[in-house]
Amino acid sequence: MGFTIIHLYSIMERMAMTNATLLAKYYDTYKDTEIAFSKDIIKTVALDPRQIYLKCAEGQWSCIINSLSFSLARIIIGTKGAAYEKLAKPNPPAGLSLRLCFYKQDGQQMSLFLSCKVKEIVPYMNSKDLVIVTLSYTQRPPDDLIERMGRLLEANDNAIKRKDDRIPITPDSCRKLGIPKEECIAVIQNVPRRCILRDISFGGAKIVILGMAKYLKDKDVQLSLEFDDPHEVIQLKGNIIATAEVQGRKDMVVASIKYDEATLSLSYKIHINNYLIMVRKEDLAPQQAAPAQAAPQAFATDEI
Numbered sequence: 001m002g003f004t005i006i007h008l009y010s011i012m013e014r015m016a017m018t019n020a021t022l023l024a025k026y027y028d029t030y031k032d033t034e035i036a037f038s039k040d041i042i043k044t045v046a047l048d049p050r051q052i053y054l055k056c057a058e059g060q061w062s063c064i065i066n067s068l069s070f071s072l073a074r075i076i077i078g079t080k081g082a083a084y085e086k087l088a089k090p091n092p093p094a095g096l097s098l099r100l101c102f103y104k105q106d107g108q109q110m111s112l113f114l115s116c117k118v119k120e121i122v123p124y125m126n127s128k129d130l131v132i133v134t135l136s137y138t139q140r141p142p143d144d145l146i147e148r149m150g151r152l153l154e155a156n157d158n159a160i161k162r163k164d165d166r167i168p169i170t171p172d173s174c175r176k177l178g179i180p181k182e183e184c185i186a187v188i189q190n191v192p193r194r195c196i197l198r199d200i201s202f203g204g205a206k207i208v209i210l211g212m213a214k215y216l217k218d219k220d221v222q223l224s225l226e227f228d229d230p231h232e233v234i235q236l237k238g239n240i241i242a243t244a245e246v247q248g249r250k251d252m253v254v255a256s257i258k259y260d261e262a263t264l265s266l267s268y269k270i271h272i273n274n275y276l277i278m279v280r281k282e283d284l285a286p287q288q289a290a291p292a293q294a295a296p297q298a299f300a301t302d303e304i
Helices: 005-030 039-044 082-087 143-161 171-177 266-293
Strands: 053-056 059-062 064-068 072-078 096-103 109-123 130-137 183-188 191-200 204-210 220-227 232-246 249-259
Touching: 005 143, 039 266, 053 082, 059 082, 072 082, 072 109, 096 143, 109 143, 143 266, 171 266, 183 204, 204 220, 204 232, 220 249, 220 266, 232 266
Parallel strands: none
Antiparallel strands: 053 059, 053 096, 064 072, 072 130, 096 109, 109 130, 183 191, 183 220, 191 204, 204 249, 220 232, 232 249
């Protein structure tokens, strides 16, 4: 009780404003940043590569996505198919749209359509059988695409800019990170060891583990971290760069791990970045609450 209609409207309005601000930032910052679709990126953004089509009034044709930005997309098609026959004409068909299909968190598929026109057709790696078709958008891409790809791009950026910003592991941070428990597994010299997570960052982690400090320092390690939403176990390769004894426990060590950046998965970066986004939204909410408090109190007595 005591939760009023106007309070509910204020919360919804603040959430909408925060999301709109975030999408505008993604679009303005990354409008011309092109993403090449590797297997890791396809998995991370939950793209279904079998459900990509170029559509128009004259039909639809399956194609391969090569790369995209918020202003254009590049697809690969064969030179012997109907798609090439139509697109290579001096006047390509109007009303083109590129259909992308993504998996949502509940496992259902979501189709996004990008209105576009043919900008350029060039051979794919000097092949006579394949070409890359560059499609420029005729409208701003859907918000769902901006958010999905923007999070990935921002995660990559923050992995560099905020590499050493550490997140202490607490019940609250675990909930926001999607980490179900502080316990994890560290494989050192091919031996799995149970440990407790102390903090994490884009660049590394700190764990508490049984052992002697002098025997753990400089050892290679593979840390297995479990995440929810989506549920996955991410393997993080690195090296123990520093150790310190736990006060009062000579058999326990605090080990600082530096990740191998070359093998760091995009999925891990996005989990860390999602935490930063959530914290940022919580910080913004009080700043945006002041105007709402000055709103008319006509519905203040309508309680839910």
